[in-house]
Amino acid sequence: MQGLGRRARVAGTVFTYASLLVLAGCSTSPPSQAPVEDRSAASAGVPGMPVPPITTDASGKPLRGIENYGKPGYYAVRPGDTLIRIGLESGQSWRDLVRWNNLDNPNVIEVGEVLRIIPPTNGATAVAAAPVVPAVVATTPATPSTAAAPAAAAAAAAASAPAVVAAAKPSQPLAADDDLGWMWPARGQLLAGFDDAKNKGLDIGGRAGDPIYASADGKVVYAGAGLRGYGNLIILKHNNTYLTAYAHNQTLLVKEDQSVQKGQKIAEMGSSDADRTKLHFEIRRQGKPVDPARYLPPR
Numbered sequence: 001m002q003g004l005g006r007r008a009r010v011a012g013t014v015f016t017y018a019s020l021l022v023l024a025g026c027s028t029s030p031p032s033q034a035p036v037e038d039r040s041a042a043s044a045g046v047p048g049m050p051v052p053p054i055t056t057d058a059s060g061k062p063l064r065g066i067e068n069y070g071k072p073g074y075y076a077v078r079p080g081d082t083l084i085r086i087g088l089e090s091g092q093s094w095r096d097l098v099r100w101n102n103l104d105n106p107n108v109i110e111v112g113e114v115l116r117i118i119p120p121t122n123g124a125t126a127v128a129a130a131p132v133v134p135a136v137v138a139t140t141p142a143t144p145s146t147a148a149a150p151a152a153a154a155a156a157a158a159a160s161a162p163a164v165v166a167a168a169k170p171s172q173p174l175a176a177d178d179d180l181g182w183m184w185p186a187r188g189q190l191l192a193g194f195d196d197a198k199n200k201g202l203d204i205g206g207r208a209g210d211p212i213y214a215s216a217d218g219k220v221v222y223a224g225a226g227l228r229g230y231g232n233l234i235i236l237k238h239n240n241t242y243l244t245a246y247a248h249n250q251t252l253l254v255k256e257d258q259s260v261q262k263g264q265k266i267a268e269m270g271s272s273d274a275d276r277t278k279l280h281f282e283i284r285r286q287g288k289p290v291d292p293a294r295y296l297p298p299r
Contacts, residue, residue, distance in 0.1 A: 054112035065101070065114035073118035077109050084227045088235060090117040091243055091287035093221035095256075177241040180216040182295045183262060185246060186269065186279045187211075193293065200289035201245070201282035208250055208277050212267040214260045215244050215281070215296075223252050230280070231272030236260065243287070247280035248272050 055066050068074040075086060083106050087094040098106045100116045109115070188206030192199050218236035221243070225232050230247040234254065237243050250270025260266055271277045283292045 057110060063110060063112045063114070065116070066112070068114045068116070073116060074114050075117045077111055077113045077115065079111050081109065081111075082226060083109065084222055084224075084235075086115065086117065087221070088227070088243065088245065088284065089287045091237075091241070091284060092117055093237060095221070177239050180238055180242065180295075181262065182215050182283075182292075182297070183213065184296055184299065185213050185215045185244075185281050188269075188279070191278055194289075194291040196289065201280055202292050204279045204281060206269045206277060206279065208268075208270055210269040211265045212246055212249060212269055212279055214262055214264045214266050215283075216242075216262045218244070218260055220254050220256050220258045220260060220266075223254055223256050225272065229273060231274055232267070232270065234266055236266075241286055243282075243284045245280075245282040245284070247282075248274040248278055 054063065056062055065074065069076055075090060077086070083094040083097050083103075086092075087097055090097075094106065096119070097103070097115060097117065100120055103109070184204075186204045186206055188204045188210065190202060191205045192203035194201060212234075214236060216236075216238050218238040220234060221237045222233065222235040227233055230245070232247075232249040232252055234246045234249065234252060235243055236246075246267055248270055249267040249272060251268040252266075253268070254260060254266045269277060269279055274280070281292060283290050283295055
């Protein structure tokens, strides 16, 4: 009997040890893929940024624009990004982003791709676009004496051009860019004010179907429901500095590329992708949300 008990205890020990080995084997799994770094719009395009964690796609090809990572004027695509959101946060039209980056399919962008978010320019283009040389030529009388010395006139114009171009470049946005004569986009009660962390604009209440007005003259750069959290959305571009966004609409009354006037009815209030009927209104200065109350007139 003692021998049987000893064999039972040994068998039990072996079983327990084997069970532990099995459990240990089951708990070991292949390492998961490293998480994608969540780079914010503020950090993308800043000199001195570290090397991005993803540089190639699934096939091993270099990601689009990866050589521009960290450069001013470029944006590294984050998880959940769409061209519409990137356009809103950079103050640009999504159609311009498609053109500047030669995108074949605007609905397909990969995490880690680096996209241009400012218009492509170069030194030659800037000088050619400057009105300095044409102004000099236009104001020079077409007399035989000037016609006999075109090389001297061209040399004088070229010599004066750099100084004039430098002086014409403003260090601050033009006053006209800021003074758009803003108006309130809806007549309802203010439900929520601007909060940089929680609310990027103003929430204005009302009833379904109430009119939504363009807050200033502009052009429709987006009209649709492709941006999560905004419902039926209209984005207007007013100049190179300002965009406005009108969210949660019931009905959209304008189309992309359409020019609108201040006070024009562009939508009807609704509750699309919202917990109640309201207008969420944003003013973005160079893509950054600013407090609309600082721009709108007192009620």
